[in-house]
Amino acid sequence: MKLYDLKAGTNPRRVRIFLAEKGLSVPRVEVDMPGGENRRAHYLAINPMGTMPVLELDDGTHIAESIAICRYFEELHPNPPLFGANPLERALVEMWNRRMELEIARPLQEAFVHLSPYWAGKREQVPEAGKLAQKTALARMAWLDGELATRPFIAGERYTVADITAQCGLLLGKNTGTPIPAELTNLSRWFAEVTSRPTARA
Numbered sequence: 284m285k286l287y288d289l290k291a292g293t294n295p296r297r298v299r300i301f302l303a304e305k306g307l308s309v310p311r312v313e314v315d316m317p318g319g320e321n322r323r324a325h326y327l328a329i330n331p332m333g334t335m336p337v338l339e340l341d342d343g344t345h346i347a348e349s350i351a352i353c354r355y356f357e358e359l360h361p362n363p364p365l366f367g368a369n370p371l372e373r374a375l376v377e378m379w380n381r382r383m384e385l386e387i388a389r390p391l392q393e394a395f396v397h398l399s400p401y402w403a404g405k406r407e408q409v410p411e412a413g414k415l416a417q418k419t420a421l422a423r424m425a426w427l428d429g430e431l432a433t434r435p436f437i438a439g440e441r442y443t444v445a446d447i448t449a450q451c452g453l454l455l456g457k458n459t460g461t462p463i464p465a466e467l468t469n470l471s472r473w474f475a476e477v478t479s480r481p482t483a484r485a
């Protein structure tokens with residue numbers, strides 16, 4: 284088994300934190316994205332989307348999509364439960380994880396792609412789309428701040444995969460010009476807490 288990884292990538296980081304929370308270690312292969320390796324034939328044969336992470340099993344199966352990889356490890360190693368421990372918890376974690384992907388991580392990713400000089404010449408950039416995505420991300424952060432006034436973690440009393448998705452998305456925002464505004468004290472408290480976990484640097 285091995286993990287095709289990208290040390291600086293938001294989605295690969297989700298999987299690495301998840302594995303660290305489970306106390307698991309999987310051999311990793313760093314893909315040279317700056318050098319274009321992920322767009323060459325040998326990597327496209329592994330994942331036609333050209334993205335990381337991808338988990339390669341010993342029988343040659345490839346699992347892409349961070350959440351699918353995390354689910355696979357949850358099934359194999361249920362403790363500690365990061366997708367919920369009963370049907371209700373599982374539904375709530377699913378709901379919150381999806382919201383964190385769509386409402387938090389995605390607009391921050393779009394703001395990064397459309398506004399950052401890093402992507403100039405590599406991706407089509409539409410600054411207006413970037414500004415709109417940034418505005419959306421900030422509005423969603425304000426909403427999440429209200430949610431976190433009444434509970435310690437995104438989906439309830441326990442740290443779950445929804446926290447991992449959100450913390451990785453918000454870390455991207457912090458590093459690329461869309462940090463959590465200081466007045467969002469609940470979200471800031473939560474972010475400080477989750478990013479202080481020993482697994483956060485995985």
Ligand SMILES: N[C@@H](CCC(=O)N[C@@H](CS)C(=O)NCC(=O)O)C(=O)O
Pocket residue numbers: 289292293294295316321333334335336347348349350
């Ligand atoms: N939906 C995928 C997204 C994977 C993804 O976009 N990975 C980025 C790194 S964070 C990547 O590999 N980008 C390379 C590229 O698009 O060329 C997941 O959740 O794993």
